[in-house]
Amino acid sequence: MTGLQTNLIEQRRAFLGQGLGLAGLASALVDDGLLAAPQDARTGHSAPRAKQMIFLHMVGAPSQLDLFDNKPVLREHHGRECPAELLKGQRFAFLGKRPKLMGSPFAFRRHGESGLELSELLPGLGSVADEVALIKTVHTSEFNHGPAQVFAQTGFGQQGRPSLGSWLSYGLGSLSRDLPAYVVLVTGLTPGGGSSLWGNGFLPSVHQGVRFRTKGDPVLYASNPAGVDRSARGRIIDDVVRLNRLRLSQVGDPEIATRIANYELAFRMQTAVPGLMDLSQETRGTLESYGADPGKPSFANNCLLARRLIERGVRVVQLFDQGWDHHGGIGTSLPRKTRATDGPIAALIADLRQRGLLDETLVVFGAEFGRTPMLQGDRATPGRDHHKEAFSYWLAGGGVRGGRVVGKTDDLGYYPAEDPIEIHDLHATILHLLGLDHERLTFRYQGREFRLTDVSGREMKQLL
Numbered sequence: 001m002t003g004l005q006t007n008l009i010e011q012r013r014a015f016l017g018q019g020l021g022l023a024g025l026a027s028a029l030v031d032d033g034l035l036a037a038p039q040d041a042r043t044g045h046s047a048p049r050a051k052q053m054i055f056l057h058m059v060g061a062p063s064q065l066d067l068f069d070n071k072p073v074l075r076e077h078h079g080r081e082c083p084a085e086l087l088k089g090q091r092f093a094f095l096g097k098r099p100k101l102m103g104s105p106f107a108f109r110r111h112g113e114s115g116l117e118l119s120e121l122l123p124g125l126g127s128v129a130d131e132v133a134l135i136k137t138v139h140t141s142e143f144n145h146g147p148a149q150v151f152a153q154t155g156f157g158q159q160g161r162p163s164l165g166s167w168l169s170y171g172l173g174s175l176s177r178d179l180p181a182y183v184v185l186v187t188g189l190t191p192g193g194g195s196s197l198w199g200n201g202f203l204p205s206v207h208q209g210v211r212f213r214t215k216g217d218p219v220l221y222a223s224n225p226a227g228v229d230r231s232a233r234g235r236i237i238d239d240v241v242r243l244n245r246l247r248l249s250q251v252g253d254p255e256i257a258t259r260i261a262n263y264e265l266a267f268r269m270q271t272a273v274p275g276l277m278d279l280s281q282e283t284r285g286t287l288e289s290y291g292a293d294p295g296k297p298s299f300a301n302n303c304l305l306a307r308r309l310i311e312r313g314v315r316v317v318q319l320f321d322q323g324w325d326h327h328g329g330i331g332t333s334l335p336r337k338t339r340a341t342d343g344p345i346a347a348l349i350a351d352l353r354q355r356g357l358l359d360e361t362l363v364v365f366g367a368e369f370g371r372t373p374m375l376q377g378d379r380a381t382p383g384r385d386h387h388k389e390a391f392s393y394w395l396a397g398g399g400v401r402g403g404r405v406v407g408k409t410d411d412l413g414y415y416p417a418e419d420p421i422e423i424h425d426l427h428a429t430i431l432h433l434l435g436l437d438h439e440r441l442t443f444r445y446q447g448r449e450f451r452l453t454d455v456s457g458r459e460m461k462q463l464l
Contacts, residue, residue, distance in 0.1 A: 042173040044435030049399020049464070050362040051175065053168065053434065054306050055318045056345065057152070059191045060145065060325030063371035063384050064392035065413050066104045066334055067119045069136050073411035074373055075103030082374050086414050091143055093386045094327060094376055101412065102375035102382055105331055114403025121338040124346030130403045131349055131358070131396045133463050137407030137416035140369050140423050143388045145325070148368035149193035154201065155427055155452045159194070162201035162443070164427060165316040167452045169207040170443070171436045176313030179276070180210040180265065183314050185302040188322025193368075198318060202445040206258040209318060214297035214305070218277045276308055290347040303344040307351050310361055324367065327376050328383035349396055362398025362433050366426075367391070373412045390416050393426060399433050400463050424457035432459045 065071060081098050106119045111126035116134060118126050125132065142148035147157045154161040162170070165182040174181035184198045191197055198209025212218045241260055248256040279287065279294040279301060287293070291300040299321050306317045321341060326333050345365070352358035370391025371384035390409045396402060408418040428438040431452065438457050442449040 041175050042171070044172055045437040045440055046432075046435050048435030049433045050397065051360045051434070052310050052314070053165075053316050053362045053364065053398070053430065054310065054348070055164070055316070056363070056365045057149075057191075057197075057318065057320050058324045058341075058365070058367045059149070059188070059320050059322045061148075061367040061369050061371060061386065061391070062324045062337070063104075063326065063330060063334060064136070064390075065371060065373060065384070066106050066330065067122060067338070068134060068392040068394070069409055069413050070108040070117055070119075071103065071373070071409075071411065071413045074101060074413060077101045077412070078103035079375075079379075086412070092372070093143065095372065095374060095385045099372075099374035099376070099385075101373055102384065112403060116403055116405070121335055122342050124342040124344075128346050128349045128353075128396070131353070132402055133395045133400045133404045133406065135393045135395070135406045135421055135426075135460075135463075136409055137390050137419055138366070138370075138393050138421045138423065138426060139390055139416065140388045143369065143386050145368060145386075146192035146194075148386075148388070149191050149197055152366070152368045152423055153193070153197045154199075155424055155454055159196040159199075160201055161450070162203045162207070162452070163196070163198050163209065164430065164452060165198055165209050165318055166200045166203050166207040167431070167441060168316050168434060168436070170203050171431075171441050172315060172434065174313065174315050178265075179273070179309070179312055179314050181315040182207065182209040182318070183309055183316070184209040184211045184318045184320070185214065185305060186211065186320045186322075187297075187299045187302055191320050191322070197320070202450070203443055204254060204258050209316070212273075212277070212305070214277075214301060218273045276312060277305065279304060286351070289351070290344050292344070299341055300344040300347075303348040307348060307355075307357070310352070310357055311355070326371070326383045327385065329381045330383045331381070352397060358397040360398065362400065362430065363396040364393065364430065365395075366393035373414055387414075389414060390420075393421075395429075395463065404463065406460060406462055419462075421460065422456060424453040425460060427452050428457035429460045429463060433464075 065074070078101055080101050082101055106121055108117050108119055110117050112129035114130050116129040116132060118129065140148055140151055142151045142157045150159055151157045153163045169181040182198065198211070200208035210219065244256050244260050248260070279292055282304065286304070290304045292298065292304045293301065299319070302319050306319060309317045323337055349358065349363060352361055352363070370387045372387040374385065376383045376385045390413065406419060407416055407421055409415065410417045431438045431441060438451060438453045442451045
């Protein structure tokens with residue numbers, strides 16, 4: 001930090017200490033060029049096709065073979081031993097040495113003008129099929145949930161790297177002054193990958209995802225403690241900020257500036273968030289279309305909240321939904337999960353389209369990996385093990401060409417047969433759709449440049 005910058009901070013500190021207080025400190029630092037304004041949207045590397053993103057991560061990994069990738073040959077060979085050549089060199093979480101093949105018990109049919117083929121368990125998604133681009137050949141290097149979740153969200157199989165949402169916040173900033181750039185909603189337990197799935201890694205902490213709770217206070221510690229009114233809370237925060245200002249003037253640590261900006265944002269969120277989270281403001285028709293109930297937290301509620309967050313300028317909204325790890329009982333557990341999620345997802349896409357938001361909002365659906373073509377457990381209550389070689393994602397809105405299928409798996413749905421897609425390819429495409437070049441979006445850390453796609457990644461032009 002230069003002497004001039006230090007003097008500017010001191011001048012600001014003296015001025016703010018005379019009464020402006022918390023309300024204007026971060027703005028003052030932005031004016032001085034000492035703090036990047038997280039509330040200001042920034043220009044990417046190219047014209048964006050989308051401005052915002054909703055990422056739907058189905059924690060535990062739904063079976064692509066029972067939802068998205070119809071395999072008649074697999075049904076014909078149901079109950080036979082899996083060919084030995086498919087098992088050579090493979091690692092599984094729970095399968096034995098010679099597992100049996102398992103065809104899907106669910107029927108598939110085509111939808112929309114595009115004829116997109118989907119499982120009978122997805123009638124809602126079928127109603128918006130022409131908005132959807134389905135990728136059938138995504139593959140990953142991780143076969144256990146935690147590392148695979150981290151890889152899917154950060155491009156690296158170990159914790160410590162920035163998440164996709166954090167990279168987007170870093171590259172593009174926020175569209176809202178009163179809400180974070182990156183918001184996370186979780187249905188059920190926290191995923192095995194933990195908060196690193198929305199963590200900022202080595203990026204400034206202002207870019208980490210902010211988890212909103214759907215019961216109690218939406219954001220922990222944002223509301224005033226019992227017996228403390230807003231005025232008293234403001235005075236307490238002002239005192240803390242003054243200490244932070246003093247330390248910032250001494251050491252110039254950008255994380256202190258980030259902390260100051262976060263205090264300001266939290267103060268503004270006290271007013272913005274309660275109204276945002278109040279679903280009773282929605283019409284009865286909207287609530288029914290999503291299957292949402294204002295008094296009962298659910299995935300349906302989170303889908304509706306995602307639309308409300310997008311309307312209010314949140315850059316990235318990430319939904320995690322637990323309960324897709326079907327090692328057994330897939331014939332009953334998978335339909336139960338799709339009944340809870342298919343309708344809300346379809347309603348979200350239709351609602352975004354009706355409100356003129358879908359063209360500027362990229363919706364992504366996927367998980368950490370897929371499920372095997374082989375049966376796990378007994379034939380009475382069969383399930384499927386983890387499968388990393390080929391599984392499905394879909395994208396909608398935000399410049400994506402709907403009604404398309406990318407990639408083809410072999411007859412058993414085991415390996416990609418055409419157009420294999422890496423996680424880094426998926427990330428590169430998402431960044432491109434939001435106007436960022438995955439090779440140019442970098443951050444220098446520990447002596448070298450890091451990026452979300454590491455040393456690989458290509459944009460899927462066929463989706464654009």
